[in-house]
Amino acid sequence: MAKKHVVIGYIGSQLDGGLGAGRWEKWRPTISLVAQPDVVVHRLELFHAPQHLSLARLLSEDIAKLSPETEVRLIPMPLDDPWDFGEVYATLYDWVRGYRFDTTREEYWAHITTGTHVAQICLFLMVEARFIPGVLLQTSPPRKQREGEMGSMTLIDLDLSRYDRIAQRFQAEQHDAVAFLKSGIATRNARFNQLIEEIERVAMQSRAPMLLAGPTGAGKSFLARRMYELKQSRHQLEGPFVEVNCATLRGDGAASTLFGHKKGSFTGAMADRAGLLRTADGGLLFLDEIGELGLDEQAMLLKAIEEKRFLPVGADREVASDFQLIAGTNRDLRAEVAAGRFRDDLFARINLWTYSLPGLRDRPEDLEPHVDHLVQQIGRESGRAVRFNAEAKARYLGFAQSPQAPWSGNFRDLSASVTRLVTLAEGGRIGLPLVEAEIQRLEWLWEREGGVARGSTESAGEALLAALFDADRLTAMDLFDRLQLSAVLGVCASSSSLSEAGRQLFQASRQARSVVNDADRLRKYLLKFGLSWDRIVAAR
Template identity: 35%
Template sequence: MSKSIMISYLSTSLDGGTSEKRLTKWRPNPGVATASEPPIDRLILLYEKRDEALATLVEEDAKRMRSDFDVQLIEMPLSPPSLNATYMTLLRFANDFQFDRAHRYYLNITTCTPIQLMCFCTLAATDRWPVRLVECLDAKTDDLASKVELIDPDLSRYDAILNQYPLGNAAGIEVLKGNIVTHNNAYNEMVVNIQATVLRSRSPILLTGPSGSGKTAMARRVHQVRARSNLVVERFVEVNCIALKDISAMSALFGHKDGALIGFTGSAKGELRFAHEGILFLDNIDELGLSEQAVLLQVMEDKLVTPLGSRAPVKCDFQLIAASNKNLHELVKKGQFRIDLLARLSTWEFRMPSLRDRPEDIESNLAHEIRKSTNQLPDDQRFSAKALKQYLAFATSDEALWTANFRDLSASVERMITRSVDGVISEVIVDTEIHTLRAKWRAPGASGHLEAERTTSSSSDKSATVDYVSIVLPAHELNLFEQNQLNYVIGMALTSNSYADLSRRIYGEDAGTNPAQKSRSYLIGYGLNLEMIKATVKALGDRAIERGDENF
C-alpha cells in the first residue's frame, strides 16, 4: 500500500524544549503528525548523535498527537562544514536508505541549513532523492498541525548559495597535478574532469595508461583532494596486486579467521577492511585472479565482506581506485578478466598519457624531478643554461622514446645529479646521459609479449564443441560468458601436464613468477582441480566409447 512519508532534519531550536510548555506551541516536526494536506503516514527524522534525547522526545510527542503515526529515527553524521562533504553525505544516505518508489516522499526544508538546502535541491532535481521539496509552516490550528506547502525546486533561486561554495577550485587542480605547471591541453582537461568527478561521486575510478605514466601518484592525489574537502575521513590503502599470490591473495584482500588457512596462525583483517570509509587503490588490478575478482565485485555491490573461514559478513564501504597498464577489454575477450567487474570499474575511466605525448610538460617535470631527487649531495642542483637546452632538445625529440615514462625521467635526473660537479649539471654530463638513454632504449624490449598473448593450443579447437562445464559441474548456474571461459580452460587442462603448464598455455608470459598457483586458484574458485577434471572427463569418455559414441 502506497504511503506518504516525510523526511526531515531535527531542529534544536524549532523542535526544542523539554518542559511541558513545548506541548502548547507549534513545532514543525511533531506538527507533521496532524498535517492534513497532504496527510503524512510516517516521519523519518534525521538527527545527530548529540541530539538523540531531543529526537526521542519529538518522536514521543508526535505519537501523542496521533496514536497511529509512525516515526523512524535515523542518526546522521555531524553536519560537515562544506557543500562538497554535505552533498556526499546525503548521496551516501540515499544509496544506503533505498527509497521505495511505491511510496510518496516529501522532504522538509524548513529545518535545513543553507548548505543542506542547496544539496537537497540538486538531489531532488536529479532524482537521486525521489522526493518533493516542501516547507512545514504553522497551520495555526488547535491541534498544532504543520501546513505542508510544495516549493519550486528551481535551482536558479539558489545560485547565490552555490557560488559561495563552489565544487572544485584551483587549489584542488594544483594538488592533482602535483603542484607542477603543465601546458599539455589534453592532460589539463583530464585533471579538471578528475577533480569534478572526485568531488561529486564515490563510484569507482579506473586509471589506465602505460607503466610509469603516473597512475599511482594520481590515485594518492585524489585521496588528498577528497580529504581536503572532508569527503573522506579514513586512510588511503594501497595494494599492488602483483604481490598477491595463490590463496594468500584472498586472505590479504578479504581477511581470514584463525585456523581458516593451513600454515597461517592467527586472524587477518584484510586490506579491504582497512580501507573502510577511505580509499582503496588496487594497482595492476589485471593481476587479480578471477576468483578474487568475483569476490571483490560482490563486496563492492553489497558493501559487506566475509573473511575466509567466517560466516559473519562485516561492513566494508570504501571508494575504489583501480589501475592497469593493460587493455582490460582485451583481457575480457581472452577470459582473463571479468566483464561485470570491468563494467563496474569503468564508471569513471581516465587514461594517463605517456611522457612522449606531453613534450611541452617535460621541462617543468624535469625541474620537479630535480627538486625531489633522493640524492641530496650536493644541496644545490641545477643545469647550466647550455646543458639544459641540450637535454630538452633531446628529451622532446622523436628520438626520445621514454619507454618507462616518468621512471625513465626520474632515473635520468638521478644519474646526472650524481655525476654533477659542485651541483652543476654540465654539457658533458648531459652528453653522457643522452648516450645512456639511447643505449637503454636500443636494448631488447618486450615486443614479443603480444605474440605470447596470441599463443594458444590448437588442440583445444578440436574439442571446442564439447560442453565440459556441464560434465564436471552438472548443476552449474554460470552465465554464458563464465561458461565459455571455464569451458576453454577445462579443454586446455585435459592436455596439460601440470598447473604450471596450464597457466603458461592460458596466460602466456602473463603467467607470472608462480604460474602453478594462478591456474590452481582459478579452478579452486569453481570447486575444481586438475586431477578431478581429468578423471571426470575420462570416466565419461570411457562410457561413451563403450556405447560407441564417436562424437565425444
C-alpha cells in the first residue's frame, strides 16, 4: 500500500494572503501544494500565528474546494518574536517531539517556501537532524502566471549518503586535510595515521581545548600550527597563532607574559602589557610544556578558559579574550596531578581531547618517507637537487631503524642529521662514506646524551640480568643464552612497551611476514627464561 503524503509547513502571511476573488489569479504556495496534478497531499500540518487565524481558516476552506481529500490541521504557534532563532527553534522542537510520526504508513515533507527565513531554517535543521523523519519540499511559481497554472514542487533529500559524488567530495576534502596535517608525507605507521585522522575530525568540529602529549621533538608544536592553518583556511579562526614554551616562563614574569600587566604593577613594569592570552583573541594559543606552569598561573588559566575573561597583573578590571587552546606536554600530567604539581580541575578541563604522539623510534616504518621528505625540502631550500645512492640509503635506514638509534631528540635529531648529509653531499649525491661518518656522529651524540647506543644498551642489559637472576642461575646459563638475553634485555630497558621492544628486535624479519606479532614473539622468548614484561619493568 502506498504511503500517505503529509506536509508540514507555515502559512505565508504575504504569499498565501488575499481575501477577494482575485486571490485565485495569484500564485499561492500552500494552495499550489494541493493542486499538483500528480500528487495527493493527504494531510497538511499548517502553523500560523494567532493573529493570522482568519487567513488560516480561509486558506483551509480554499484547500477543501480544490482538494477535498486533504485534511488540514491548523496549528497556532504564538511567538513573542518570530525573528528570534532560539524561540522559533524551541517552539518548533517542542511540537515535533510531541508529534506521533508513523513512517511505516506516511511520508513527511517539510515545506520551506513559506514562513520567515528563521522558520525555514528551523524546519531545515529539524529535517537534517532527523527530528522530522522526511525530506524538504520547495514550491515554485510558474514562469508566466496563467490562470490554472500552479507552478512546480521539488523534494530535497538531505541524506547525503545517497549522493555518491557529494560523499566522494567530502572524503577527498578530509583526505586532503589529513595530508595537510602530515605535510604531505605518506606516513606508514597505522597507529599514527589513525591518530591524525581523528585529530583532523576534532579540529574541524570542535573549539574545545586539546592536549598533545609526547616526548620532546615528537612534533607537537608543528602539529598545533598545522591545525591552526587548517582551521584558518576553513574560516574557523581569524586571530593569530600564538605559541609559548611554558618552560621558559619563571617567577612573576610568567603571569605577566601570559595575562599581561598594568603599568607600575611591579618593579620594571614601565608600560601596560597586553599578554599572550589577549594577543591570541580570536585565534589559537599553543602552550607547550604546560606542566611547567606554576599553580597560580594554572588557576588563572583555568578561569580564562572557562569564562573567556581574566585579570591582568595589577589590574582592577578583567579583560576578555576568546581563543582556542592547544596544550603540549612531555610529562604524564596524571602523575603531576597525583603529586600535587598540576591542578586536577585544569587537567580535567584540557583533557577532553588528549592525544599522545609517538616518538620517532616508535615509528620505524615512517623513517624512510620522512628522510625522503627532508632531503627534498632541505635541498629545495638550499637550491640544490640532492639524492642518496642506493647503498648509502640502505645503510642509513638500516641504522636509523635499529636499536642502536634511539632518536632521543626525535624529529629534531633526524632533521639535523639529514641537514648535515644534504649540506655535505658533493655533486648532489649522498654516498656511503658520508653516511658512515654521519652514523659515527650520531652514535657519539647519543652516547654523550646517555641514549641507547651500543655501550649503554649492553650495560643496561647486564644490569637487568643481574637484577632478574641470582648468581647461581647466571652461572648455570650458557654463555650464548646469556649474551643473547642480555642484548634483548638491553632493548627492553629502553622501550616503553613490549610492542615497541618487539618492533626493534624483529624489524628486519617483520617485513617478510604476512602476519606481524612482534610482541607475541618477544613474550614467548622471555617466557623461556621465566620472564614477563611486568617483571622486567619492575626490575628496571
